[in-house]
Amino acid sequence: MRRCVCPGSFDPVTYGHLDVVERASGLYDEVVVAVLFNVSKKGLFDVDERMEILRDVTEHLGNVRIQSFEGLLVDFASQNDIPVVIRGLRAVTDFDYELSMAQMNHRLTGLETFFVATNPEYSYLSSSLVKEVASHGGDVSGLVPKVVLERLRERFGSESSAGA
Ligand code: PNS
Numbered sequence: 001m002r003r004c005v006c007p008g009s010f011d012p013v014t015y016g017h018l019d020v021v022e023r024a025s026g027l028y029d030e031v032v033v034a035v036l037f038n039v040s041k042k043g044l045f046d047v048d049e050r051m052e053i054l055r056d057v058t059e060h061l062g063n064v065r066i067q068s069f070e071g072l073l074v075d076f077a078s079q080n081d082i083p084v085v086i087r088g089l090r091a092v093t094d095f096d097y098e099l100s101m102a103q104m105n106h107r108l109t110g111l112e113t114f115f116v117a118t119n120p121e122y123s124y125l126s127s128s129l130v131k132e133v134a135s136h137g138g139d140v141s142g143l144v145p146k147v148v149l150e151r152l153r154e155r156f157g158s159e160s161s162a163g164a
Contacts, residue, residue, distance in 0.1 A: 002029045003083070004028045009043065013127075033058065
């Protein structure tokens with residue numbers, strides 16, 4: 001079985017992430033979306049909630065599994081028999097960080113990284129920006145799935161994340 005992993009923080013998942021997962025889903029037999037559990041970094045949504053949202057928004061894809069992981073991605077990949085990481089590249093600003101992670105992961109266990117060029121429609125999009133805009137009542141509809149909009153409203157109040 002050809003399997004890949006799409007790792008990330010997904011706090012929260014955006015349409016940029018979803019685009020990468022959907023494309024990976026068309027290329028591999030199974031896609032494992034791996035949500036990083038980072039004890040030292042408290043997110044807006046806890047890991048269980050991020051996973052619940054991810055399950056919801058990938059339901060239409062029959063070959064996507066949502067899991068969480070702690071520690072090194074290479075260990076998670078080895079334990080789950082996954083040889084390839086798929087990461088989206090939004091712009092050159094992503095490149096240095098992504099390249100060094102890919103090189104380190106390859107050095108550690110031979111884990112490969114394939115990059116997907118993000119849909120230009122989402123090249124400026126990040127979870128951090130979504131949270132910042134939503135926290136100040138800005139409209140992030142069209143950038144995150146509806147279920148995320150609803151959860152942002154719950155967090156920041158009915159004025160936030162407007163639209164839809
Ligand atoms: O969504 P993000 O925050 O850009 O995802 C980053 C992620 C989770 C892919 C990266 O931080 C990661 O793999 N963390 C796990 C710890 C690890 O393996 N670190 C060494 C990377 S070379």
